[in-house]
Structure formats: C-alpha cells, structure tokens
Amino acid sequence: MNYEQTRRTVLEAIQEAVEMKLINGTSGNIAMRTPENPNIVCITPSGIPYTGMKPEDIAVVEMLDDGTNKWIEGNYKPSSEVPMHCAVMRARKDVNATVHTHSMYATICAMGENPQLVPITPPQCEFTPVGIVSFTMPGSNDVADKVRDTLGESGRVCLIKNHGMFSCGKNMKAAMHATVYTEEMAQTTVIAKTLGTYEPMPEEAVKAMQALIAADQAV
Ligand SMILES: [Zn+2]
Numbered sequence: 001m002n003y004e005q006t007r008r009t010v011l012e013a014i015q016e017a018v019e020m021k022l023i024n025g026t027s028g029n030i031a032m033r034t035p036e037n038p039n040i041v042c043i044t045p046s047g048i049p050y051t052g053m054k055p056e057d058i059a060v061v062e063m064l065d066d067g068t069n070k071w072i073e074g075n076y077k078p079s080s081e082v083p084m085h086c087a088v089m090r091a092r093k094d095v096n097a098t099v100h101t102h103s104m105y106a107t108i109c110a111m112g113e114n115p116q117l118v119p120i121t122p123p124q125c126e127f128t129p130v131g132i133v134s135f136t137m138p139g140s141n142d143v144a145d146k147v148r149d150t151l152g153e154s155g156r157v158c159l160i161k162n163h164g165m166f167s168c169g170k171n172m173k174a175a176m177h178a179t180v181y182t183e184e185m186a187q188t189t190v191i192a193k194t195l196g197t198y199e200p201m202p203e204e205a206v207k208a209m210q211a212l213i214a215a216d217q218a219v
Pocket residue numbers: 027028081100101102138163164
C-alpha cells in the first residue's frame with residue numbers, strides 16, 4: 001500500500017474525532033498531505049462508517065496542475081469535500097492537515113446575524129480570529145473557495161453557517177488541536193451566554209497570549 005503512514009495518521013485522527021464526539025455518523029472528513037509528494041493528499045472516504053475502517057480504505061487524491069483533483073487509490077471514493085480540503089492545501093504551503101466537522105457547539109455558534117467566536121481561555125487564543133463563511137452547498141467549489149479565502153494566509157479555523165467548521169495546521173496534531181479548542185471555545189460560549197455569565201478574555205490579554213504562543217513560550 002502506498003502512503004501507508006499518512007493514511008494511518010488520517011484514520012487515527014478521524015477515529016479520535018468520533019470518540020471525542022466531534023463527528024457523528026459518517027459526517028466530517030479529514031485530509032493530510034503526504035511527505036513523499038506535496039501534491040498527493042490522503043482523505044477519508046465518502047459515506048463509510050469510520051469504526052472498523054482500515055488504512056487502505058483511506059482515499060488518495062492527486063492535486064493536478066489543471067486545478068482538478070484526481071482519485072488515484074483507495075477502496076472507496078474520497079469525501080465529497082475534496083474541493084474544500086484541496087483548495088486550502090493548494091493555497092497554503094504551510095498547511096499539511098485539514099479537519100472538517102459538524103461538531104455541535106461550533107455549528108450553533110455559526111448561526112445568527114453576526115456570529116462571533118472569541119477566546120474565553122488562554123489555549124483558545126492560538127485559533128483566533130475564527131472566520132465565518134456564509135452557507136453554500138456542501139461539496140461545491142463555491143464553499144471550497146469561500147473557506148480558502150476566509151482562512152487567508154494565516155487563519156487556522158473558520159465556521160461554516162448551517163454546516164460546521166473547518167480547521168487546518170502544519171501537521172495533524174495542530175489541525176486536531178484547532179478543532180478541539182474551537183469546539184471548546186464554542187461550547188463555553190454557548191453555556192456561558194445561556195447562564196448569563198459570558199465574559200470573554202480581554203483583547204489585550206488575547207494579544208499577549210498570542211505573542212507568547214508565537215514565541216513558543218506559552219505555558
Ligand atoms: Zn460537512
């Protein structure tokens with residue numbers, strides 16, 4: 001089997017996401033660029049339960065020069081969200097892993113006229129600002145373009161209205177952290193607003209925390 005290590009990493013990540021209840025059923029999808037070839041991406045398959053899945057079931061896609069993405073290996077066809085994962089990988093050479101979930105609290109926070117998600121605790125500061133993408137049909141090139149543009153040159157996470165969220169990172173650990181902490185940010189926000197105790201971190205504290213994180217000094 002080709003790209004075995006990358007396929008194993010993708011499989012372990014999606015199963016971890018299911019265990020953490022970030023993903024229900026066959027929703028959500030995870031992708032990772034291979035170290036062997038930056039134009040080859042391993043991605044979870046479409047519509048197949050993740051429990052009991054094997055590395056060879058993870059699809060392999062090649063990002064071609066003409067802008068299309070070609071399924072080249074794997075027992076099942078790749079996720080319908082290939083355009084979204086590949087659009088971000090193509091635009092961001094610093095991104096090697098991408099995670100898309102319909103996790104509950106992030107989805108709740110993506111609703112309303114002016115959704116805004118800001119850090120409540122220090123570890124969440126790494127992932128702000130959290131962008132917001134208006135609703136567009138899943139699997140379309142349109143949603144792929146909007147997610148790519150909203151993340152821009154350095155964004156780590158964006159919410160997608162009436163759909164879920166999309167996270168990225170330099171490796172799978174970083175992309176999964178972005179997903180976990182954004183869902184935590186959303187959950188604490190929703191509960192605190194429900195209780196009437198919502199009080200996000202002060203902006204200056206968020207900036208100071210981000211400087212520590214950038215200098216790798218965060219505790
Ligand atoms: Zn989705």
